[in-house]
Amino acid sequence: MNVLWVFAHPEPRSLNGVLRDHGVGTLRALGHRVRESDLYAMGWNPLVGPADFGHDPGDRLLVGAASEHAHAGGTLSSDIRAEQDKLAWADALVLQFPLWWHGMPAILKGWFDRVFVQGFAFGLPGARRYGDGGLAGRRALVVTTAGARPTGFLPRGIHGDAEQLLFPLLHGTLFYSGMDVLPPLVVGGADRARTADAAAAAASLDERLRDLPSAAPIPYRPEQGGDYDGDLVLHPHLAPGRSGLGVHRTVPAEDRAEPCPVR
């Protein structure tokens, strides 16, 4: 497979950096082709602004319309187009980052804000969102490290169930754009990680990377599957009497074979 590895940590000598080097090596040893977007090393600009679109700053900027128009006309700024070219090449995407304030570092959030524009990631003719879109046919794996102990990310852990905490990324971004989203790898206790912990995390990562072509994705409900009504609300006979993020899986999160975080 062609794999794009997106990395968002300022320090290559960090646990994250070690895992990235290890994981890229594993993929290559498995025969995959790997390209990398090391966002800090690239000096990636995370801020959506008029210059992305060749927009006259004297006119009011409508972000959605301007980005769609610039994409259609091939006039998006060159750094955005370079990332889109990598995505178009890739069969799978690995997103690796430290969990800061229970989400992505700003530099990675701004990669999505700028690169995933209408007409590229979504809003293509005939494609509905969630399970279909500009990136359909691709697989996505999220790998994140958390300073806190891993039990806090269990389904009833204080920080929130890891998969639901990552819902805006897993469901609201990756699945939204049509990708098959694999269960995330959450490495806890990173603030206290020693050499043995790093080795255990690397082993967990290897397992996920070996399964990258074949692992079953999270069973989110596609928009076009008939599960939602005209207002995009889940039909009452599905997950009856329940609400919250878990209802958007065809198999309830409670029935998952294993909890999410490792260590």
Next chain:
Amino acid sequence: MNVLWVFAHPEPRSLNGVLRDHGVGTLRALGHRVRESDLYAMGWNPLVGPADFGHDPGDRLLVGAASEHAHAGGTLSSDIRAEQDKLAWADALVLQFPLWWHGMPAILKGWFDRVFVQGFAFGLPGARRYGDGGLAGRRALVVTTAGARPTGFLPRGIHGDAEQLLFPLLHGTLFYSGMDVLPPLVVGGADRARTADAAAAAASLDERLRDLPSAAPIPYRPEQGGDYDGDLVLHPHLAPGRSGLGVHRTVPAEDRAEPCPVR
């Protein structure tokens, strides 16, 4: 009250800009004092990096430790300290942004990444997280606009229940730091907003701002309240048999009097 209004949109002539101007005016008319952080207008740098901490780039950067150390020594970069001073002054925080990829724009995520350091927002002597912390005693209101129709953010809407979608911010950042977090105001249909819609959104905003000093916060469970065990997992007799983000409220989300989004 002293209110800090943090605004994260690149276009002051947007619906967001109109709502910000309107809301700041409302607060002043109500007798409150308002300071603003207009992140795009300030040219805010959202990227955590060694320069924040006066860190020698030749040495390995441990982000958590370096930020805590620089905060304790008063050597955090001046733009970070200026934002911390505003937060110290404030009794309430209003965070206003367009919902991009189901979360904050990168510029605002990077405001938290850089400003909410250990020793300031959390990790103070004697303070546990979630319901206590460096920002205890302050109230927080999130105001966000979404391009999509508002029904998609209902408790069973396809985009995910609005409050749970915002859990990493509401619970994992604001409540984590000790703040009382009010139910968010989510304005849907922003991509198709007309003058009448903007007026309705402004009226909803006014209502929330009038209630800013008195509205009941989201009833999240504090870490020190005895609801979690030593592994920070919710005790089995609480919300028995349930999991997911909703279990971290003392009152289940399903029993909310009203759904979250407006319009």
